[in-house]
Amino acid sequence: MEGEKMIKAEKLKKEFRVHGNVFKILEDIDIEINDGEFIAIMGPSGAGKSTLLNILSTIERPTSGSVKYDGKEVFNMKNKEISKFRKDNIGFIFQDYNLIDSMSIEDNIALPMVISGENYKKIEKEVDKYAGFFNLNPQLKKYPIELSGGQKQKVAAARALISDPKVIFADEPTGALDSKSSVELLNCFKKMNDELGKTIVMVTHDSFAASYAKKVLFIKDGKINMQLNSSGNRKEFFDSIMTVLSSTGGAVNEIV
Template sequence: MKEIMQVKNISKEYGKKGVKTRVLNNVSLEIYEGDFIAIMGPSGAGKSTLLNLLSTIDKPTHGSILMEGVDITKIKNDKLSNIRKKHIGFIFQDYNLLDNMTLMDNIALPLSINGKNPKQIVEKVKQLADLFGIKEHLEKYPYQLSGGQKQRGAAARALISDPDIVFADEPTGALDSKSSKELLMSLKKINEQKNATILMVTHDAFSASYAKQVYLLKDGEISCKLNAGDSRKEFYDRILQLMASLGGE
């Protein structure tokens, strides 16, 4: 099994000397190809900070993050942007689709920028759009789409370049329950059928129950890890129980 990322004892502190706040404390985990990981925890547990560190948006105070044996915490910004472009996909809460482009062009954008063959681009967009259930909306503009359709389009765009890992930051946060379920089912399908590697930060136990593993953060540390069983409903119940025991949101 290919290792995508190895996180070794990372800590993150904010503030000046003498008045420092430690948000993460010696967090370690390994991410393998085909993983679908949800990071959960109470407010202030360090979920967003961990996502920012792993996705190269921020750098840890201590520790290392290895991708293909290279410590990405030691790489300079110009090379980091290249790593983001080639190896990392992002799904944000607020879609970030361009209003003056069709959904087709929005999804195709990462490949178009890299000068890929137009016919191959169209074929790949249609294939992904089919998996996300938005094929019939490809000629529409974002203002003509529902929130759920826009978010599935954003997810397809994040995956169009076949990144090594996709980071999803509260991807269902702005969606209603039906749209959330459609997005999560699509992410689960893409994980199972395309072996896509996904790390999702969420406060929502329902969303987390679609993942294969759930890491619970508390006070900046990994409190425990849950592995999914055969039943998503049973996994959801276990997550709820654990969050309750941690005094979750």
């Protein structure tokens, strides 16, 4: 169930200066994300999707503008404070998994808790809990090279969840997966949102992936130019997303 406002971004701008030229990536973006929402951000290549995700997740500072979590401005913090805030509140899932090949699946999942200095019994309990959530128990003693892409992404999701973050940011999480693995992962995202109440913000170019969200924000030329809200019927939502993408010249992906 969606709750109170968690993230509020106002008048976000991001610019780069190269040899005296100014390149505008984001312009005056306002976003509000409530606790328990599942939001997809879509747009053509170069529209600013990943830059927006990086700013909202505190990885990257905006040129100007404000990002508040529960009313607190994060970019007023010092870098060390932001790093701690990020560790305590935010989970990440990337397209390329970012697993450590020399560590077992069990150790990859446990890594955030190990870094935080949690006791072994608690770590073992939480690893077992999230491995079970993603049906990864048979793979715990294996290494990333032994897993499929879909399994690796589930490991990455379990690792993102194990520290109990307030919000999960996912950047093209299905981009390297086949259609079957994508569906399995997206169903896991839906469970994360519906059953665990996790707030999810996902950047995707894939209309099928976006249809699993409850809200889609469309970004073009550094600005949010449209928003769609799901009625709860995923097929109808997918059709609406396809219509928007077709009318705006965006990428169109068929359900497979």
